[in-house]
Amino acid sequence: MAVYYYLGKNFKGEILRGIYESQEETEIVELLKKKGFYPIAVRKHPFYSFLYILGDIPFDKKYEELAFFCRQMAGMLQVGMPVVDCLSLLCNQFSRASLVKTLKKVIKDLNRGFTLSEAFKNQPAIFPDILVYAVETGEISGRLEEILKKLAVYFETIAKYRQRYKSSLVYPAFLGLVSLAVYYFLSNTLMPLYTDMFEQAGIHLPLPTRIFIAVAANFNKLALLMIFVFISILGLRHWLMQDPKIAYKVDKFILNLPILGLLIKHNNTANFCKILAILLSSGIPLIKAIELAQKNMSNAVFKRDLQLAKENMEKGEALVNSLRSSAFPTFMLRMLQLGIESGKLEEMLFKIADFYDEEISTLQQRILALIEPLAILFMSIVIGFAVISAVLPMFRLYTVF
Known part of the structure; x- marks a missing residue:
């Protein structure tokens, strides 16, 4: 697996950029096309690749943060709070700057019309596939809170x-x-x-x-x-x-x-x-x-x-x-x-x-x-x-x- 930086643009002039872990460049190109964006640049990102090497050392707090995120999100959705408001509140709960920045990008994508799972999919460095697809299914079935609780566990x-x-x-x-x-x-x-x-x-x-x-x-x-x-x-x-x-x-x-x-x-x-x-x-x-x-x-x-x-x-x-x-x-x-x-x-x-x-x-x-x-x-x-x-x-x- 390599880490790629991608930049895409749609016919409205909107820009989509981020990083994605993939085996091949063509997979990212297809991903952009499915979202209605044409690729401007897709290239390997050596800095993030180095971080992924160091990421093999299990001393990060990624899973603790994901567990906290899912549990808090489930609780707020259960009381009827809108998704964007949930994410805005959660931005204040995390100290890691990269995670807060990612959540703000998710909020921005939601305001542009993306679904929650699509917004998560645009941030693969933080949100793993299991979370993305489970959330997507939860959005369709109306069981998002229940699924988020299981993901938290x-x-x-x-x-x-x-x-x-x-x-x-x-x-x-x-x-x-x-x-x-x-x-x-x-x-x-x-x-x-x-x-x-x-x-x-x-x-x-x-x-x-x-x-x-x-x-x-x-x-x-x-x-x-x-x-x-x-x-x-x-x-x-x-x-x-x-x-x-x-x-x-x-x-x-x-x-x-x-x-x-x-x-x-x-x-x-x-x-x-x-x-x-x-x-x-x-x-x-x-x-x-x-x-x-x-x-x-x-x-x-x-x-x-x-x-x-x-x-x-x-x-x-x-x-x-x-x-x-x-x-x-x-x-x-x-x-x-x-x-x-x-x-x-x-x-x-x-x-x-x-x-x-x-x-x-x-x-x-x-x-x-x-x-x-x-x-x-x-x-x-x-x-x-x-x-x-x-x-x-x-x-x-x-x-x-």
Whole structure:
């Protein structure tokens, strides 16, 4: 996926501009034509592409804000407030300037005659496809408030998982900072004294101490190098994952990893069930719901499986049969079959999602239990090496004198 900047104009002279994430430029051109605009410019936007690379790091508040937005919007619509007034009030509820600016663009589009879903579709950097199509269906069916509440629950769940990931990194990050503080203190106080003393005595410093001093002397350069390597890895990953074949192989390998693979499998399964349940309960046809769910999968294996399932369903195959050769767990497929047979597919999908949410929580606790001792071990090695580097010269001086 690449991020494109587009600029279009209609016969009234109105201008439509924005950014859109797409695989091909032609998709954006078609989108503009459907809206009655002819394209003036469509080009890749490198700045937003870079932000999308950094967006792989799950430390943003996008889903928390979307959950809050949907819940507040549903509440205000329920009491009969006009959509434009709802959005105007919500502009004052957010501190992020880019989000406020986006909401103002949505209000502007509504005043120009766009529907709410069309206005959301013009801002793909903020509003995902699931929200756009669910809102579109809600506008047609008159169940917009109900759909927004379900979307709020969905985004809250995603935000909750991301918060857990962040929380699991707090303790290791704290230990890392303590290790760096100890390292910095020793390298700037004790080690310079040792260097002077040993030079005056004509004695060589022990090897661990020399290594410690060399690292300390080049600490700033090493830190910059690590940051550069980290950003380069993110950029390389983003570039490689543009190729569907490479993305599929990488994601398939990750799915086969012991704990992480199971976590990703459960996460995609729960996400699929939630999205499908929300879209089906909103009145979106099954095949279209599968297509939208496929776009929201984070793993290329699940994306391909759902694409194949959609193609098979278009040929007349049943939902469960089209998913049998997929990466989805057998338990989920059996429960889906029961839901179809009982005529309560949406309800069953929500139950399956709840089950896998519990499984994800258990796996996250196991990962956290594994991270903590590893972080302690890392800190022990770093501080232990620093202490040895500081103590060894004292013993050498003692043996010499």
